[in-house]
Amino acid sequence: MRIAIVAPLVTAIREPQLGGSQAIVADLATGLHARGHEVHVYAASGSEIPGVTIVDSGVDASSLAGLLYRHGRSPAADARAADHAFATVYASIRRGSYDVVHNHAFDPPAIRLASSLLAPVVHTLHLPPDPVMASALAESRGSENPPIIATVSASAARAWRALASLDVILPDGVPVDRIPWSNTGGNGVIFAGRFSPEKGAEDAIAIAREAGVRIDLYGEPYDPDYADAHVFSHKGEAGVSIHGGLIRSELWQRMADASAVLCPAKWDEPFGMIAAEAQAAGTPVVAYRRGALPEIIIDGQTGFLTPPDDIAGAARALKAVSRIGRSGCRKHAVADLSLDASVVAHDGASDAPPRKRSPAPVPMSCWRRAPRRNWRRSVRRSTRTAARQRSRPWTLATAATSTGSMPSPPARARRRHWSVPRPFCTRPPSRRPPRKRGRKRSGSISPAPSSAAAPPSDRCAAPAVVGL
Secondary structure (H helix, E strand, C coil): CEEEEECCCCCCCCCCCCCHHHHHHHHHHHHHHHCCCEEEEEECCCCCCCCCEEEECCCCHHHHHHHCCECCECCCCCHHHHHHHHHHHHHHHHCCCCCEEEECCCCHHHHHHHHHCCCCEEEEECCCCCHHHHHHHHHHHCCCCCCEEEECCHHHHHHHCCCCCCCEECCCCECHHHCCCCCCCCCCEEEECCCCHHHCHHHHHHHHHHHCCCEEEECCCCCHHHHHHHHHHHCCCCCEEEECCCCHHHHHHHHHHCCEEEECCCCCCCCCHHHHHHHHCCCCEEEECCCCHHHHCCECCCEEEECCCCHHHHHHHHHCHHHCCHHHHHHHHHHHCEHHHHHHHHHHHHHCCCCCCCCCCCCEEEEEECCHHHHHHHHHHHHHHHHHHCCCCCCHHHHHHCCCCCCCCCHHHHHCCEEEEEECCCCCCCCCCCCCCCCCCCCCCCCCCCCCCCCCCCCCCCCCCCCC
16 A cells, blocks of 8 residues: 655654654654555655655755744744645645555644545644644535544543544554663653643653652753743753753663653643653653543553642652552553554554545335334325425326325235335335225125026137037
């Protein structure tokens, strides 16, 4: 199968990945390619995924930097730049003759312009609900090629259903077979993720300080103003080390060596890729109970979930993290958070046939078998059908109702529970004369008429014998 994957164009797809949606695009492309599909990833210039064909869209990610998602704020870039970028991508996809197109870009033009494609389209929503995106999804629903709309968790699906209709949940996953794990952790804790308000790097520093443990933060200044004011301002403080983003293989090793990973999300996390990777490394997670994190973390078994913004409660949980068995974290990740299950789900969505519109109703004129309990209601419905057809030109399909009234079902039909009319019958059902309802006669049998009384019949009389 030929599969086209449209990646977010606001950043190149290469290590170190800027966010979870970029990481899952790379992992899905690798997984689908391993299952024997021909996969082409349409991404911004400079993207690299080992073993997978990258189609350079010619889009410079820096030109769309204003479209980077910022929780609670509208994009600052000119929408015409995004329109031009995705129009270029979809024009190239139309020339490729793909069997299915998976779009992972969270931009309204990526939704609207995909309706012009002939191949089935799957839109996967990796971010929380947005009214502008919901409007674009509703517009695509009414197109000639309505897409399949998916989210990455049950929590995200509940949030999105308030604004848009959804078809399926395609959960993310992590490549557990590539993530090293350790049954014994170190003394410090880790925060990994972009430095932006919704990820909660500032809360992570406060939790570690409250618990009296060392913390290492790994990430990029996704929101420079926030990073300068709330993250880099702690640089040089005792027990706080701030690092740039790492390639995932190195980050996974740092996770395996840590005693815990902190995920104090300040928004409803759509999935929680860092929490899943940490458990695959055997490391417990301390997180706020928000979004999909309760779906990823088993409270008390693979980590602890605390009320949102409860820094003191998270610090107490961090002190008790030694009670969590690291092998249980690894087993949970292998069984429930594996990338293999996510690839299989996406492969199934790729095999799903395109949805078709419901056919128009057809005229009906005679009887067909139906459940007994619906017989009287169906007769009334058939009578209304006959009334509508009286004013129409006579055709074979309306022969049964051309007399102006719908005949009652025959006795045989009543016994066999016939009811709703079947389309395009060429003649009406036969009618039997009504049965007389009088009292039955006595059991006497009237004698047969005498042969003498019966008049001779010319056709039945025996020939005369002459000349004897």
